[in-house]
Amino acid sequence: MATKSQRQAYGEALVELGKENKNIVALEADLGKSTMSILFQQQFPERYFEMGIAEANMASTAAGLALTGKIPFINSFAVFATGRCYDQLRQTIAIAGLNVNICGSSAGLSDFGDGSTHQSVEDMATMRVIPGMTVLVPVDAIETRKMVRAMAAHPGPCYIRINRNDLPFFTDEESEFEIGKLYPVREGGDVIVFANGVMVSKAVEAAEALAGEGISVKVVNVSTVKPLDKQAVIAMAKGFRAVVTAEEHSVIGGLGSAIAEALSEIKDIPLAIVGIEDRFGTSATNYDELLVYYGLTADAVKARIKKIIGKE
Amino acid sequence: MASQATIDHLEAKALALRDHIVNDLTGVGKVGHLGGSCSSAEIVAALYFHKMKHDPQNPALPDRDRFLLSKGHAALVQYAALAEAGYFPKEEMKKVKTLGAMLQGHPDMTRTPGIEANTGSLGQGLSIACGMALGLRLDGQASKVYVLIGDGELAEGQIWEAAMAASYYKIDNLVAIVDRNRLQATGAICDRFDTNPVTPKWAAFGWETIEIDGHDIGAILGALDKADRIKGKPTVIIAETVKGKCISFAENNPAFHNGAMTPEQWEIAKSDLNKLRR
Numbered sequence: 001m002a003t004k005s006q007r008q009a010y011g012e013a014l015v016e017l018g019k020e021n022k023n024i025v026a027l028e029a030d031l032g033k034s035t036m037s038i039l040f041q042q043q044f045p046e047r048y049f050e051m052g053i054a055e056a057n058m059a060s061t062a063a064g065l066a067l068t069g070k071i072p073f074i075n076s077f078a079v080f081a082t083g084r085c086y087d088q089l090r091q092t093i094a095i096a097g098l099n100v101n102i103c104g105s106s107a108g109l110s111d112f113g114d115g116s117t118h119q120s121v122e123d124m125a126t127m128r129v130i131p132g133m134t135v136l137v138p139v140d141a142i143e144t145r146k147m148v149r150a151m152a153a154h155p156g157p158c159y160i161r162i163n164r165n166d167l168p169f170f171t172d173e174e175s176e177f178e179i180g181k182l183y184p185v186r187e188g189g190d191v192i193v194f195a196n197g198v199m200v201s202k203a204v205e206a207a208e209a210l211a212g213e214g215i216s217v218k219v220v221n222v223s224t225v226k227p228l229d230k231q232a233v234i235a236m237a238k239g240f241r242a243v244v245t246a247e248e249h250s251v252i253g254g255l256g257s258a259i260a261e262a263l264s265e266i267k268d269i270p271l272a273i274v275g276i277e278d279r280f281g282t283s284a285t286n287y288d289e290l291l292v293y294y295g296l297t298a299d300a301v302k303a304r305i306k307k308i309i310g311k312e
Numbered sequence: 313m314a315s316q317a318t319i320d321h322l323e324a325k326a327l328a329l330r331d332h333i334v335n336d337l338t339g340v341g342k343v344g345h346l347g348g349s350c351s352s353a354e355i356v357a358a359l360y361f362h363k364m365k366h367d368p369q370n371p372a373l374p375d376r377d378r379f380l381l382s383k384g385h386a387a388l389v390q391y392a393a394l395a396e397a398g399y400f401p402k403e404e405m406k407k408v409k410t411l412g413a414m415l416q417g418h419p420d421m422t423r424t425p426g427i428e429a430n431t432g433s434l435g436q437g438l439s440i441a442c443g444m445a446l447g448l449r450l451d452g453q454a455s456k457v458y459v460l461i462g463d464g465e466l467a468e469g470q471i472w473e474a475a476m477a478a479s480y481y482k483i484d485n486l487v488a489i490v491d492r493n494r495l496q497a498t499g500a501i502c503d504r505f506d507t508n509p510v511t512p513k514w515a516a517f518g519w520e521t522i523e524i525d526g527h528d529i530g531a532i533l534g535a536l537d538k539a540d541r542i543k544g545k546p547t548v549i550i551a552e553t554v555k556g557k558c559i560s561f562a563e564n565n566p567a568f569h570n571g572a573m574t575p576e577q578w579e580i581a582k583s584d585l586n587k588l589r590r
């Protein structure tokens with residue numbers, strides 16, 4: 001399967017956008033070669049601010065830029081972009097509803113070697129809980145590009161969660177992306193899986209395997225975790241025997257929680273959440289090894305689907 | 313003044329640390345923070361193999377001196393020192409950053425004997441060190457707390473919050489060491505978010521400042537001894553270093569902030585180190 005890195009796509013999209021709109025500015029905290037904001041720096045050095053290893057200052061500076069009509073994108077690893085400047089994002093940016101866009105790069109477990117300090121298992125939760133914050137989790141490089149564009153056009157703050165490694169494509173140039181919409185990637189009738197990021201591919205793999213066992217599984221790419229269209233989630237889930245969610249994130253507060261919140265308004269649909277069981281990350285030799293270690297595999301999704309419909 | 317024998321001993325230790333970094337903790341194709349680990353080798357060697365009171369057989373020794381690696385990404389040099397000192401078997405080094413390893417990508421006190429705090433998110437080590445130094449002072453312990461900070465890391469505002477706290481509370485059982493290798497992750501500090509000039513900033517925050525060549529063992533020991541005599545305020549040692557020191561292709565090369573060696577480079581690294589052997 002063809003793959004491409006989201007971070008490369010992110011950097012390229014920022015450049016494209018910068019060409020069209022002179023108000024786009026980028027701020028970086030000494031990780032530009034990883035986040036790929038460096039591509040923007042090469043094209044638009046005067047609109048690029050290397051803010052040093054000082055993320056909190058970077059975030060509030062972006063607020064100031066937004067207040068003069070600029071459209072800032074701040075860049076760092078997801079752990080630092082969300083954790084290190086949480087208060088700045090909350091107090092200065094989100095309360096005011098400023099158009100500051102946050103790129104959380106090397107998110108999830110994708111920075112496999114660096115271990116717990118560099119792996120973000122909780123960023124979807126911490127960003128999702130901030131009122132007014134849009135939370136985007138691209139499934140592939142193409143969707144990443146469309147999201148960058150949507151973020152700039154969206155008036156309030158947006159967070160995008162970028163994977164460090166190459167991921168397969170699930171969208172193409174023609175497919176639509178709109179903030180807040182749910183995008184089915186596979187049809188089915190027994191169980192519906194809401195997944196995002198790398199877990200979309202795992203869910204599709206699980207669905208394919210289960211088709212051979214007579215279990216029909218629909219997979220939906222929830223690339224906007226927030227705002228989540230609750231009515232759309234309910235409408236989609238109706239008629240299925242069970243709902244399963246899958247995310248490369250803690251089972252607390254992320255996609256699974258968001259879907260559970262939506263489904264709390266209806267009864268009689270069992271729900272299982274596949275994710276990281278309330279643990280920090282750890283170092284490993286490669287990304288796949290970590291996904292296996294934390295149970296973020298097609299097999300794990302498959303097992304949960306079978307369990308929840310009593311076909312173990 | 314340190315004796316020539318002490319200096320020779322510590323130079324050999326610094327070489328041993330670099331050996332471990334090149335042969336046991338990275339190697340061909342394995343990404344690691346070679347640059348910032350090698351720039352700190354003499355400082356770390358002087359602390360662990362001469363200056364600090366500590367016991368590898370008893371990492372929790374109550375009156376031990378403490379070492380914190382605020383620039384936690386340079387964990388390799390600390391792992392090398394801990395292994396060399398005998399905190400854990402040297403074989404652990406080969407397993408660094410593998411699944412379940414004792415030696416994680418960044419220092420983790422819950423896994424590794426001899427690690428005093430969890431670091432890796434830059435900018436926090438000096439605050440931790442202040443807290444430790446205050447706690448030890450409350451207990452009437454004579455122990456010192458040493459904390460190694462990167463010069464890129466100095467951009468973090470929290471460093472300066474801690475710097476103010478340390479001088480306000482006259483924390484004189486605390487010694488900060490700045491590894492001034494003049495590079496951060498993406499390139500030269502002076503071309504980016506410039507944290508220079510360094511020394512006057514610390515002086516303005518009420519610290520005693522000592523500038524040294526961070527690869528000169530005699531100078532490091534002299535500065536550490538001088539810090540013992542400074543009372544009523546914290547001391548910072550500004551150590552002028554070379555990122556990637558002793559590994560020719562990595563010296564002053566931002567690509568080896570966190571790079572992987574090719575087979576050819578690995579051979580060069582080994583021969584660079586061999587040339588230093590006496």
Ligand SMILES: Cc1ncc(C[n+]2csc(CCOP(=O)(O)OP(=O)(O)O)c2C)c(N)n1
Pocket residue numbers: 029030031053055080084347348349351383385386432433434435461462463464465466491493494495496497555569
């Ligand atoms: C809060 C935080 N932001 C970013 C990083 C990523 N990072 C790791 S090392 C580094 C550069 C450090 O430069 P410096 O402090 O000069 O260290 P040295 O040159 O000694 O390696 C960066 C940006 C981090 N670990 N923590």
Ligand SMILES: [Mg+2]
Pocket residue numbers: 462463464491492493494495496
């Ligand atoms: Mg440096």
